[in-house]
Amino acid sequence: MKTTREDITQVYVSTFNRAPDAKGLEYWYETDLAIEQISSSFFDQSETKEMYPTTMNNTTFVEAIYNNVFNHAPDEDGLKYWSGELDNEAISRSNMILAIGNGATGKDKEILDNKTEVGLYHAGRMLNDLDKATDIMSGVNETEESVTTAKDIINTLSNFNLTKSKDKIVAGFLDDTIEGDALSIEQTYTTGDSVDGGDGDDTLKLTLGIGGSDPIASVKNIETIELTSLNPTQNHTINISNWTDVENIKITNTAAATLISNANYEFKSIFINGLSETAIQSVEVNDDIFNSSYDTLYLTLSEASPSAIARVGVANSDTEGVIEKYKISSKDNSGTILGENVSGVSLSTVNNVSSVYIYGDSDLKLLTDGGTDITRVDASSLEAGLEYISTGQSGTDILGGTKRDDITSLYPNDTIDGGKGADLISLKAVTQTQQTIKYNNLGDSGTTTASADNIIGFETTVDKLSFEKLGAGDTNNFYNSSSIASSVETAVAKANSGELKGHTYGFYSNIGDSFLIIDGDGDGKADQAIILSGVTLFEAGDII
Incomplete structure (x- = not known):
């Protein structure tokens, strides 16, 4: 299993009591080494040798690691145990660091988890100043407030938003949001800008104004573009010929035409x-x-x-x-x-x-x-x-x-x-060519004028009504009434009076509109009705 950035960040926190720098974290992540190998390799680095010289005794080392990881000194039993393990060479210093972190519980685990979260955020915002990485970690404890405060500080140090100058933004592995103004006098999304979202699920939010030019900027690895207009009557044209790897586009508050041109992805x-x-x-x-x-x-x-x-x-x-x-x-x-x-x-x-x-x-x-x-x-x-x-x-x-x-x-x-x-269904194909209307469930059409389907343009002996689950219409289950019904309600009443008993389908003609009544469950009562506008003749063969 590949070592995660979270695992490596925890080693940074435990060893150096600081957030990882973006370059360092990515370097170790790309090595594909096991976390034990990475932790061991840290002790070959000059930063580690300076913090933990070979002259430092194991008791002092254990105390330093506890303070790095948990913000407090070890208890007497813990200090005695880990110092003894190191003195007896039962465990290396690099593996002891991993073991302390993996065994954390309660408040200690909350502190380490929070430090790891802040460390990841620091590296994900592409920061590399080691002094600031140490300062940021100094205020992190078991509380969510300490995490929020640390992230706010990180945000002031790393600004991914566009400016009026030519920008080159390279984001990291976080789910980043980058903002700018486009197509306005004060626009910050300008020709020559380069925005690379890196890994993560990233969003570029552009506010569309009035009076600016349509720039050609380079955008890649941004999963979602959000375009929001300040003037819903303005016609906006966005040239995205240099956008790549954009998956989703959201357009909001534009009444006039919004044209997304030259999309080549x-x-x-x-x-x-x-x-x-x-x-x-x-x-x-x-x-x-x-x-x-x-x-x-x-x-x-x-x-x-x-x-x-x-x-x-x-x-x-x-x-x-x-x-x-x-x-x-x-x-x-x-x-x-x-x-x-x-x-x-x-x-x-x-x-x-x-x-x-x-x-x-x-x-x-x-x-x-x-x-x-x-x-x-x-x-x-x-x-x-x-x-x-x-x-x-x-x-x-x-x-x-x-x-x-x-x-x-x-x-x-x-x-x-x-x-x-x-439903209103209009059949307007060239005459003598079959069109089919399907009814798969009882009740797809109602039994009143307001609830029944209305079919316009049905051609007897050409078009078909399909009642898949009821069986095809034939002379045994089709009833052609000789009486006239003036409405759906009249046809339903006639059918329910006993005329439809023993039949699945009943046709009631009228001048202008006719009605097909269906008894799908065989109880002699109408289950649904269909208005056939302009139809005066209907045959059993029209049902399939």
């Missing part, structure tokens, strides 16, 4: 927060580097105003190494399908995308301009409704959310499962 996720009603927000991603091992882009739309649309474009590239899946989260957005002002996401130039998955708690409008290869749109995990017009020209499996969906099918071979809720 793979995003894992895009987070768009706080779009206003007039927003048209654009994020363009060049997908040339997407490869077969990672082909999914995660997109979150959060706290958007009604009618706000986030536009995410993936630049066309070759047919290899492209984004194939989107996973979209709709969270805390204001618009609704019923209000006809639902906020949404527009995926443009997505010719290579095959699947879109949607989840969250808010109604969502999905636009897929150019998504001719899409074969699946799955909102079955969306605890809200989906508004969608199909674009997959070879046929798409469309699964709605758990509430009202508004789905329009434009192409043959589309299969639609609206799920629960009073």
